Amino acid sequence: MRDEIKEILITEEEIQRKIVEIGKGLTEEYKGRFPLVVGVLKGSLPFMGDLIQRIDTHIELDVMDVSSYGNETVSSGEVKIVKDLNTSVEGRDVLIVEDIIDSGLTLSYLVKLFHYRKAKSVKLVTLLDKPEGRKVELVPDIVGFTVPDEFVVGYGLDYAERYRNLPYIGILKPEVYNG
Ligand SMILES: O=P(O)(O)OC[C@H]1O[C@H](OP(=O)(O)OP(=O)(O)O)[C@H](O)[C@@H]1O
Ligand code: HPA
Ligand SMILES: [Mg+2]
Numbered sequence: 001m002r003d004e005i006k007e008i009l010i011t012e013e014e015i016q017r018k019i020v021e022i023g024k025g026l027t028e029e030y031k032g033r034f035p036l037v038v039g040v041l042k043g044s045l046p047f048m049g050d051l052i053q054r055i056d057t058h059i060e061l062d063v064m065d066v067s068s069y070g071n072e073t074v075s076s077g078e079v080k081i082v083k084d085l086n087t088s089v090e091g092r093d094v095l096i097v098e099d100i101i102d103s104g105l106t107l108s109y110l111v112k113l114f115h116y117r118k119a120k121s122v123k124l125v126t127l128l129d130k131p132e133g134r135k136v137e138l139v140p141d142i143v144g145f146t147v148p149d150e151f152v153v154g155y156g157l158d159y160a161e162r163y164r165n166l167p168y169i170g171i172l173k174p175e176v177y178n179g
Pocket of ligand 1: 066158
């Protein structure tokens with residue numbers, strides 16, 4: 001374990017077991033429907049990469065980069081599209097894949113955007129849900145784990161772009177971001 005990590009919240013094994021379970025459910029749900037799976041950069045990359053291998057039916061993949069945090073631990077509240085999809089969502093079953101829902105600002109923006117762009121359905125799967133962080137009402141369709149109101153890192157989640165490559169989810173020691 002790295003020195004800057006106070007505690008491991010979710011181990012690598014727990015994450016991978018959960019992904020198999022979520023993948024089974026999504027396989028049943030999307031069989032014969034060719035959903036557009038949208039990963040939200042950059043945090044969702046490890047989760048999306050592992051999850052799609054557990055969805056045993058045809059999917060199309062795209063990514064979108066939306067940012068509201070910059071290098072801070074608190075959302076600025078302003079959602080910026082850094083990179084849009086290459087694919088039209090019109091008439092498509094869209095599955096958004098996220099690493100975490102915290103304030104809900106990023107995802108409520110995306111869900112509204114895809115409805116506005118006439119998606120047939122929009123579902124949201126997130127590895128982590130931090131309900132105490134919510135600033136807008138948003139209930140994800142599928143949640144891997146519920147986490148406490150602390151800044152978590154690892155498995156895609158960063159602090160100032162670091163720690164995304166940890167295979168587990170951990171809590172950072174406060175002195176790391178308080179200087
Ligand atoms: O519910 P919210 O408060 O909106 O927070 C969740 C979003 O914030 C993080 O992304 P970030 O903007 O940090 O970009 P990143 O994935 O590149 O780290 C995370 O990956 C989610 O996309
Ligand atoms: O707890 C978090 N950790 C990392 N990135 C985040 N983006 C929203 N919440 C978090
Ligand atoms: Mg981030």
